[in-house]
Structure formats: C-alpha cells, structure tokens
Amino acid sequence: MDLVIRNAVLPDGRAGIDIGIDGGRIVALGQRLDVQAGREIDAGGDLVTPPFVDAHFHMDAVLSYGLPRVNASGTLLEGIALWGELKPALTQDALVERALRYCDWAVARGLLAIRTHVDVCDERLLAVEALLDVKRQVAPYLDLQLVAFPQDGLLRSPGAFDNLKRAMQMGVDVVGGIPHFERTMAQGAESVRLLCEYAAEQGLRVDMHCDETDDPLSRHIETLAYETQRLGLQGRVAGSHLTSMHSMDNYYVSKLLPLIAESGVAAIANPLINITLQGRHDTYPKRRGMTRVPELLAAGVDVAFGHDCVLDPWYGMGSGDMLEVAHMGLHVAQMTSLAAMAQCFQAVTATPARILGLDGYGVAPGCHADLVILDAGSAVEAIRLRAARRLVLRRGQVVAEAPPSASRLHLAGRPDGVDFRLQARGACAS
Template structure:
C-alpha cells in the first residue's frame, strides 16, 4: 500500500492526459493513468493542475515584515530603503528575526512555495541575523528548503569589516557567497569585489549569487565581469546574477555582445519583477523605464532565468503575500511575454528554473523526485497565472502541509443563482 495517491491530475509541463501520482516514503514512485494501487490517503484532483512546488530564488528574510520601522520609504527608492534598513538593524533581536521568518515561511507554505533562497545581511559585527536565520533553516527544514546567501549589503570593500564578516558567516554554515558590486565606491572596486568573491566561492566549493547592476545606469556593467570570472574560476552553472536591471537601459549593440558572454558562462539569471519595476526608473519623468532585466531575450538565448519575490512588507516594498504566481504574472506583463509558450516559460521561472538556479536535487514531477506537490484550482499553467488560484493541497514529502477549500462565488442574478469560478473554457 502506498502512502499517497493523487488521482486525476493534470500534470504541469505534461500532456493533457490525466494521470495518477503515487508516492511512497516521501518520493514519487509512479505516474500513470488509472494507477492500480491503494494508498493510505487518496486525493482526487478532479482534473486540476498539479505542479512541483514554487521556488523563490531571491528573498530577504532578515528584513521581511518590518514595514513601517521606523517609518515608511517615502521616496520609494532603493537607496532610501537601504538607509532605512541601516536604521532598523540596530533595533533587531534574534527573537524578532525568527518570529518574522517563521511567519513568512508559513505564508510561503500556504502558497505552495517550498524552496527559498534568502540573502542575509552580514554587515553587522554580531552577525545576529546570520545566527538567527541559520537556526530557522534547521527549524523549517521539515517544511521548506531555505538557502542563505552571505550578503554584504554595505559593500564588500566599502564596509571595512565586510570581508572578515562574510568569511565568518560562511564558516558558520551560510550556503552561498553574495555580493553587491554596483554599491562599491567605484567601478574598479566593484569589479575587484566580483573577482574576490568568485575566487572565495571557488576555493570553498560554493555557489555565488550576486546582486548585480541593480541600477538604471546603462554603464553599470559588472555582469560582464561576473560572466568572465565565472568562466575563469570554473564556476559555470553555479553563479547567479540577480536583478541585472541596468540591462534594461543598455544599448542593444552592447547587449548583443553581453548575452552570449553570459550564455558561455552558463550564468543563472534571477529577475525580481515586483521590486524591479517598483524601485527602478524613480528618477525618470516620462517616458519611464520599466527596469526589469531582458527576461524574454535572455530566455531566448538559452539562459536559465528564474524569478524571485525579493521583498514582502519591508523598507523596499510595502505589499506582497509571498505568492510566486503574482511574481510570474507581473514578469510576463512587464516583459510582454503573452504568447502561449512565453507564459509557460514564466510559470517555469518560479518552479523548475528556480530549482535549477538553487541547485535543488530530486525536484520535479517525475518518478524519483521528492513528493513535494501543489494542487492548484486551475486546469493549466496559463490559467494559474491568470487566476492565481487557491492551492487546494500542498504536500511536503508526501505529507499534507496545507489545504484550502475550492473557491467559488455565488452571484444572485435575478431568480438565478450562478456559481462563478472565473474559468475560461
């Protein structure tokens, strides 16, 4: 007898044929129509979409849910957000960081997001947030895969203690090397930080995820150096450039050179649509730049492009519920990716592409993958993007983690009662 069978599932990325998904010992062991088997738990998906869990490739767990401390970001700019965060940091304690992180993780589970890569600010001599979030990593492990990036928010060279603190954070067990080259005092320092951080990662056998060129300045070109150093240190496929918003403002000739360099390095690209379009272009009058990196062109060139939520109710962003379908939906709108294949690509940007960027093992909807599954009240990926529907079931290693009743609205139309679910057939 199996532990779980989800019957009559429409499999994300698969054909229209309904299948049954059999799970045992936390793994998917069978996917086929009309599976002849019994299970301790059977759930009839009723033709609804079943997906591997959502993946948030870029987040800031230490800052989440601090909106309004000590005040809100009135200008809406990245730099005011950084200044506000500098004021918030001295007021934090471990209990507060952990309480907010656990609350956010429960929101994530409710939305079917079971993997998160979070940057943690290491520019604090006590490494308070590092220690607190490393505890959270272990505490949420039964429910969510949480990766931490050692992030020198105040600049790897700009902050005189950052190099020592970043190494200490890695020694404590932080998983990924981070950076922010465009925030250094000069382009030269930014390039030097890329080299130093990539070498550090190569020496330790770690991945890299760098806030890179999060700027409206088309001359912010640190991603070129990131691609070069990725190849030089043999880190292909293990390095992510996050944000890359300056690419939105670069001239097309330079980009025609840059994208092949990025592809040669197998650079992972992480866009953050909600935050990129909120923070960028703030100095423009009209026309206003959108700010999001060239997602469509990067995907067309064969690069793995994932998307992150980045922020939820913090000094940089005053909204959000950590719903990755909202992220993908915003990305397809801003990137003008409304073709059928393009919309499915955007669904992948918050699922399989994110898993690839994070290096997750045994992720997916195939036999031999972890039985981490999300049942959505939609018939396919495009309908899920349109409706951002209820997550009817969320399973972690084959065990029920979250559930929501099917959502309908009754409209009283004269003498008729109409049940509305917003489906398009």
C-alpha cells in the first residue's frame, strides 16, 4: 500500500483503527492491519474524519469586507445594498484572487468541498466566469459546486431567469432562488415553481435561499416541498436558511415538518449568520434566528450547517472553520446531549456530503482517501476545541498540516504545559 494511518479514532467512536490507502483510495480498514506501506502515519489516538463540507457559502463576495465601505449596521439589508454598490466595480481578476485565497484557507482547515452560490443578476455574469475559473483551478484539491443565485429576485430583477439559464449552460451545477425577496408572496411562489420545473427538465439539483426572514408568514418552504414532490425531485433539493420557521406557531410547524420530510427536501442552516442577522427588529425577548434544527432532525430531515459568509458585506468575521460553525449551531439549537453533539459534527461532514451528492466520501474501503487528522480524541472534543488540523489528505497525499495546539506554563509546582484535552494526548476516547 502507499500509506497506512495507524491508531485512529473514527467519528462513530471506533478506536485503534488502521486505515490502508492505495491509489488515492481507502482499501482496508480495521484494527492492527497486517500490511506493508510506503509510509506510515501514527494518528496516536486522534480523530480521523472525512473532510469538512460547507453546504452553503458565497465565494463571489468572500474577503471583500470594507469594499466599498463597511456594513455599519451589520444588517442583512445593508449588506444587500453594499453588494449592489460593489458589483459594478468588480473585476474578474480580483474575484478569482480572493476566492483562491479563501480556498487556501479552506484546505488548511480540512474543508475540501464547498457549495457556493454565485450571483447571476449581473448581466455580465462576471462572477460566474470567475468562479468557474476558480473551480477548474482548485479541482485537484477541493470540490467546488456552484449554485446559480438570482440574488435580486428571479422575477424582481429584469433578465434574471435568462441569466440563470446562461449560467447553467456555462457549467454552473445547481439551480438557486430567493422567493422571499420577490415583490409579493405570490411571485415568490411562482419563482419556486418556475425554477423547480426548469431543474426537473434539465436534471439538475436545486438549492434555494428560502424564508430568510423573521416573518412567520413567509412559507415558501411549503411550496418548495410541494413542487419537489410534484416534479419527482426528491433527494435533489435543499432549502437554505429557513429562518422564518423559528417564528412560526407550533401547530403550523407540526404540519410543515412531515411535508418537508416526505418531499425529501434537505435543510441547510447557517448558524453564524442566522444568529447575527435575524431578530434585528426585536427588543426583548429576542428570537435566536436559526431554524428548528432539532425538530427537523427528529422528523427525519437531513440538516447541514453552512458557513455562509466570511469577511464580506454581511459578516465581518470568519476564517473557514466548519468546527466554529458546528460549535455555534450546537449552542444556538441547545443540542447538548451526546447524540445531538454528534449530529452537529455530522452537519459539517457526512450530511452536507450527501446533500451535495459527493462521490466516494467517507472512511470505508472504496472511499477516496480524503481525510483529516484532528488534534482531538472524539468528534465532540473536536467541536469543543475547534481542533487543530494535524494533517489534511487529498487522495492520500498530504495537502496541509499544523502542529497540535498546546500552551507552555511557567508556574511553580504545576505541569510544563496544557493541551486543553479532557484526556491526555494519545489516549483513546471512551
């Protein structure tokens, strides 16, 4: 074999596992594999996981914070206005440079698959061309999936539907939408119908910004679920944000959850952004903003977490760390049981990989040898510590590495240092 990783802990809790890799794929998995390899890596009882996956991002705006000015209010609407001001000044070279820089950050964080929405309301489709170029450049080390996003509204923005179709013909992967931003509820529902029919005709996936509002009467997820069933799109559709659900009454939600589950529509929450942009008109008590993640999971709906924004007109923070996203999601949704914390880890790994339809994802024979060795003894500990990525592998080759996290102490009578882990480094988690 090309490589064997020894003494790994897997996200499901199995410990003392060896992973045999050959030809860029996992070919063997088990305890104390009796095999020879060109290279051996001792995981030392640390967590080895498939790479992180970001199910919802905006790479056309990434790292543009402060252009043309800072979002002084920090609100969603000022961010949209800022993006409108910035678009005429965008250049393809600048878009590509910022996106490639962020992809470097992503690889260093063990984030090797990203679904990014790209604005198609600019007649030039400048951002589309730029991100298609980026997709080609990063393909050897990162899976980039593009969503055609009519950010100013499919029916509200002249030519947006034609632009979206042009973008798909250029090579964009997924049909996007934003029904709650149309002029009326009726036009929002009409945009969902039109986009889902187009996706069904073309055999494409759908991922819509849906009900990103505090208005409990914004119920486009209901239409999205209905159209998904009507058109046979089950398993190919996601509703992103769904924040109006946090304001809906429980009776309506009790009807809505089974409809979403039956339709096979996945939900993508964006904890860092939902908790900061929503509830802005509230005094106290303030709504949290994030959709009903535990209830969706209990109903059998696939739920993933996305980063959404990093240093752009909407969000002046972020660094591409999906463990930070999972950490926020865990807290906002009060998912603090052991099972729920494990679900938060799944929401930035296996679940978004399933939503994106990634081929060969996982830690099992036959899967791609895309792996991350984390400075943690379990998935829960990885979230707690936002653990350092000791090694990041793509197709069995190391593409990034970082030292374990530790601090030295200078205290009389105390240890020389700490590593913040519950168990000593190298001990397998129970």
